[in-house]
Amino acid sequence: MKHIKLRVIKPRAGRSFAGRTANFVFLCLLASVMILPMVYVISNAFKPLDELFVFPPRFFVRNPTLNNFKGISALFSETMVPFTRYVSNTILITVVGTAGSIFVASAAGYVLEKKKFKGKNFMFNMVVTAMMFTTAVTAIPNYLIMSRIGVIDTYWSIFLPTFGSSFNVFLMKQFMVNVPDTILEAARVDGAGEQRIFWTIVMPSVKSAWLTLIIFSFQSLWGTTASGTIYSEQLKTLPYAMSQAVSAGISRTGESAAISMLMMIVPIIIFIITQSNVMETMMSSGIKE
Secondary structure (H helix, E strand, O other): OOOOOOOOOOOOOOOOHHHHHHHHHHHHHHHHHHHHHHHHHHHHHOOOHHHHOOOOOOOOOOOOOOHHHHHHHHHHHOOOOOHHHHHHHHHHHHHHHHHHHHHHHHHHHHHHHHOOOOOHHHHHHHHHHHOOOOHHHHHHHHHHHHHHOOOOOOOHHHHHHHHOOHHHHHHHHHHHHHOOHHHHHHHHHOOOOHHHHHHHHHHHHOHHHHHHHHHHHHHHHHOOOOOOOOOOHHHOOHHHHHHHHHHHOHHHHHHHHHHHHHHHHHHHHHHHHHHHHHHHHHHHOOOOO
């Protein structure tokens, strides 16, 4: 009887302690450099006027105060439109615009990737071509279209260009390549409709893609002023109102610093919440046949 020798493959040794330490120190230094601008903005928001104008500038606040935030409240108390109205307009535009853009992009990506119809390749080529043009190039054509269909000075003048983002459609379409057609066909054989397949199979499989779109869409819509398509003061967004409020000059420097922090903190919170999910689903996204 022959003896069979088994070859044991030893795992490779990990990095040395010195290598791991050097890598940790490098990442800490890199993170510190990246977080310094945010710390500076937060510090400025609590600085009194004498610290904001001191030379040379001080990085950290020494005598923190809430007068800058109180000044914002006093500033908007004198306007005809309450501060809460600007906030609710921005929240509405951001939430509806983000949800709508993800739904339209996902539905369009699903059709372009998983359906067969005449002109499919032409339509996808048009989507890719549209990605070459920046927002500045398409601003005038967008305005003319919005004016022709009568949605100027309404929320739809913001929603429609957001829903039609070519980048969002392209991203969702490319992620849906990893969804096997065999699973979709098996679901159809079992009697599942297209809507059920889309919501219960396709969307969970491309979770990383639409979580990424949430970050991009939210940051874009949260900071939009919509000054070119919305003229009614009742429909103005918070960034536009803030920019107008601090345009009085250096007397509003403290309020401007507080406003910068408020506008920055919300997208950061959204990014922190969704970023962990994006990283987790990036590692496990895409079902392979």
